Amino acid sequence: MARLDVTETFHHISFPGHLHTQESLSYATGFQFQDSDTLIVTYPKSGTTWMQEALTLVFSKGDSTLAHSMPNWARAPWLEQYYCPEVLRASRGPRIITTHLPYHLLAPALQGSKAKVIYVARNPKDVAVSYYHFHKMANFLPEPGSFGEFLSEFLSGTVHYGSWFDHVKGWTSQARNLNFFYITYEEMWQELRGSLERLSTFLQCPLVAAELTSAQQHCTFSSMKENSMVNYTLIPEEIMDHTKGQFMRKGKIGDWRNTFTEEQNRNFDEVFKAEMQDSQLRFVWESPEKLDSPESLKTRTVTQNPTLQGA
Numbered sequence: 001m002a003r004l005d006v007t008e009t010f011h012h013i014s015f016p017g018h019l020h021t022q023e024s025l026s027y028a029t030g031f032q033f034q035d036s037d038t039l040i041v042t043y044p045k046s047g048t049t050w051m052q053e054a055l056t057l058v059f060s061k062g063d064s065t066l067a068h069s070m071p072n073w074a075r076a077p078w079l080e081q082y083y084c085p086e087v088l089r090a091s092r093g094p095r096i097i098t099t100h101l102p103y104h105l106l107a108p109a110l111q112g113s114k115a116k117v118i119y120v121a122r123n124p125k126d127v128a129v130s131y132y133h134f135h136k137m138a139n140f141l142p143e144p145g146s147f148g149e150f151l152s153e154f155l156s157g158t159v160h161y162g163s164w165f166d167h168v169k170g171w172t173s174q175a176r177n178l179n180f181f182y183i184t185y186e187e188m189w190q191e192l193r194g195s196l197e198r199l200s201t202f203l204q205c206p207l208v209a210a211e212l213t214s215a216q217q218h219c220t221f222s223s224m225k226e227n228s229m230v231n232y233t234l235i236p237e238e239i240m241d242h243t244k245g246q247f248m249r250k251g252k253i254g255d256w257r258n259t260f261t262e263e264q265n266r267n268f269d270e271v272f273k274a275e276m277q278d279s280q281l282r283f284v285w286e287s288p289e290k291l292d293s294p295e296s297l298k299t300r301t302v303t304q305n306p307t308l309q310g311a
C-alpha cells in the first residue's frame with residue numbers, strides 16, 4: 001500500500017492515503033472497545049511515540065524486551081490505519097491502541113466504554129514546528145511549502161488530521177464522561193519519573209522503584225533516539241526520507257522560538273486566544289531556565305493543569 005500522493009477525506013478531515021482508507025476510517029468509528037483497552041489519543045507530534053513507549057514499559061514493569069523487539073506501530077497500532085485489524089487479531093493480552101482522530105468521530109464507539117483513555121497534549125507552537133519538519137521528511141504528507149504557509153493551514157485546521165484546537169477541546173471536554181487521563185508533553189519532559197508513576201497508578205499497574213527507574217531510562221529522548229523500534233528508521237527511504245530529517249528530531253520545549261517570526265507569533269497568539277477563550281487548559285511554552293535535558297532527574301515545578309480525571 002503506497003498511495004503516497006493520495007489524500008482520504010473523511011467527515012471533512014484529510015488523512016494520508018498511504019495509511020488510511022475509507023474502510024479503515026469507518027472501521028475505527030465503528031470499533032468495539034473492550035474495557036481492558038488502553039487508548040492513547042494525540043494530535044500528531046504531541047508525544048504519541050513517547051507515550052507508546054511509556055505504556056509499553058509500564059505494562060512490562062520496566063522490562064525493555066518488547067520495546068526493543070517490536071515496532072511501536074505493532075505494539076500500539078493506530079486504530080484508523082489500515083493494518084490495525086490484522087495487528088489486533090494477532091495481539092494477546094490487554095490492548096494498547098493509538099488514535100489521532102478527533103473526539104466526535106470516536107464518540108459513538110466510546111459511548112459507555114470503560115476503556116482507559118490517555119490524552120497527551122503539547123503546546124501547539126512546538127506541535128506546529130515539529131509537524132512542519134515531519135511534513136518535509138514524510139513522503140506521505142503534502143509538501144508543506146514555507147513555514148508561514150504551513151502555519152496558516154495549521155491555524156485554520158486544514159492540515160491532515162484537522163484542527164489542533166478542535167482536537168484538544170473536543171477530547172478534554174469529555175474528561176468526565178470517559179475513563180480519562182490527561183497529561184502534557186511538557187509534564188513528561190519535566191517530570192518523566194513522576195509522569196510514569198502517575199500513569200502506572202491510572203493503569204492499575206504499580207511499579208517498584210527499580211522497575212520505574214528502568215522504564216524511565218528507556219523513555220529518555222537519547223534512549224528512544226537510538227531505538228530502531230521507535231525512531232522510524234525501519235521505514236524505507238521512499239516513505240520517510242531520513243536524509244531530510246529525523247523523526248526523533250529535537251525533543252525540546254520552546255523550540256518554536258527558533259522558527260516563528262514575531263508576526264507569526266502575534267498572529268498565533270490572537271488565534272489561540274480566540275479559540276481557547278473558554279478553555280481551562282494551560283500550556284508550558286518555554287523551556288524552564290537551565291533545564292536543557294529531559295534526562296535530568298532534578299525536581300522541577302510542573303505547571304499544573306486543572307484535574308482532568310475521568311469516570
Ligand code: A3P
Pocket residue numbers: 042043044045046047048049050126129130131133189219220221222224247248249250251252255294
Ligand atoms: P520534535 O519534532 O519537536 O523533536 P509524535 O510521536 O506525536 O509524532 O511526536 C514526535 C515528537 O515527540 C518529536 O518532537 C520527537 O522528538 C518528540 N519525542 C519523542 N520521544 C521523546 C522523548 N523521549 N523525549 C522528548 N521528546 C520526544
